[in-house]
Amino acid sequence: MLKKLFQSFRSPLRRFPRPRHTPEILSGRQHSLHSEDINRHAVSVVERLQQAGYEAYVVGGCVRDLLLHLSPKDYDVATSATPEQVRAEFRNARIIGRRFKLVHVHYGREIIEVATFRANHPETDDEDDASHLASRNESGRILRDNIYGTLEDDAQRRDFTINALYYDPTSERILDHTRGVHDIRNRLIRLIGDPEQRYLEDPVRMLRAVRFAAKLDFEIEKHSAEPIAELSDLLCDVPSARLFDEILKLFLGGKALRTFELLLEYDLFAPLFPASAEALEDNPEYAGTLIRNALANTDQRIAQGKPVTPAFLFAALLWPALPARVQEAQGRGLPPIPAMQEAAHELVWEQCQRTAIPKRFTMPMREIWDMQERLPRRQGRRADQLLDNPRFRAGYDFLLLRESAGEQTNGLGDWWTEYQEAGDSERRSMIRELSNRSDDSGAPRKRRRSGGRRKRGANEGAPASE
Ligand code: ATP
Ligand code: MG
DSSP, X not given: OHHHHHHHHHOSSOSSOOOOOOOEEEOGGGSSOOGGGSOHHHHHHHXXXXXXXXXXXXXXXXXXXXXXXXXXXXXXXXXXXXXXXHHHHOTTEEEEOSSSOEEEEEETTEEEEEEEOBOOOGGGTOTTOGGGGGGBOTTOOBSOOOOBOOHHHHHHHSSBGGGOEEEETTTTEEEESSOHHHHHHTTEEOBSSOHHHHHHHOTHHHHHHHHHHHHHTOEEOHHHHTTHHHHGGGGGGSOHHHHHHHHHHHHSSSOHHHHHHHHHHTTOHXXXXXXXXXXXXXXXXXHHHHHHHHHHHHHHHHHTTOOOOHXXXXXXXXXXXXXXXXXXXXXXXXXXXXXXXXXXXXXXXXHHHHSOOOHHHHHHHHHHHHHHHHTTOOTTTHHHHHHHSTTHHHHHXXXXXXXXXXXXXXXXXXXXXHHHHSOHHHHHHHHHHHHHOSSSTTSOOOOOOOSSOOOOOTTTTOOSOO
């Protein structure tokens, strides 16, 4: 399939020629955006560049969000000035990026990102020129795109029409080359140009389509939606570090649940989380409930302004894939705990090949999972030691999440809820009661000792479960 697409991509008869036309210009009276709404630092960057004789606009997500009365995450400026020319205009500016250079203009902790107008790669304009091929891989993915261009070029190389609006705070005009304002009014995510070709150039655009659809509550326009499921495997070739960044944006944007449903709908979840997708297929009820509850929780926390950690999120997304692997390891003769350790290690390693989760997140992820083994073992001073563990809260929340998906834990979640609320003497009696209970949830497990030095301790000989 890829070969065929690649051929059609190189064919002299391009199916979607890029129309060149003058932009629609909306005056200040024709749109709802006012320069006072715009971050004053972004405005002053634009004014400064214009005064120096360059073209400069506020562009991208911030214009889109302001037209929708949402508050922009960040501000981007596009200009005809080269990065070096931009830097020369500001004392507080730094050139960043190797693949393509950008300038960061710093105002305290705030950064305005300034990009020079860029063009799409030449083959979209000149099919006969083979010199560009070095910049694409064989499925047509763009590997380098650092070619400067005009404002029009810059609009055409952007992903969606709603992201290609240029606002000039001085004249208060919006320049619209791709009918983006029309699509904002109709709440549509529409790729600029031939969707298939644009996804081949950069498969992450498929994830971005879903992310904006969820975030803005827009539809993905029919032609832009159509090729996604068929091309979703292209995500497997995207560098794993970029996919990790993209996943955080997908799931930490406040619309994780909706995003998840769309990822499933467009077959985009499996290439991101292959093991979890398999678990969802094998056990849709449990895996689906656990993941959805975790994502709904995340959305709720974000809405309440509470912190969320990628470690918890990844721990939840991958948890349903663990049992099959534990079983497999046990089948190879490993005892339960080492089997769990090995399965967890393998699963995380595999996932990192797809989405490079940094160690600062995989470590706490593993701790959250380990905590699930330890939460049932509460006798003696163990319960208090666990409470003191900095990962206790995440581990406890994770236990509640598992219970919410129907896992049977013998009331463990309630027990811990009560224990946290209880006073000292109440806690002591809760622990005492555990020893009298006939279930196994409170009993310490038999320790595996290495070497032959076995000392007789107080618990020695007590059965692991009664
Ligand atoms: P938000 O910041 O709210 O997530 P955004 O639209 O600002 O949304 P960014 O990732 O900040 O998204 O990118 C800024 C702009 O750069 C986009 O609006 C779009 O015009 C352009 N852009 C970003 N990624 C791509 C891409 N993969 N292909 C083409 N254009 C892109
Ligand atoms: Mg942005």
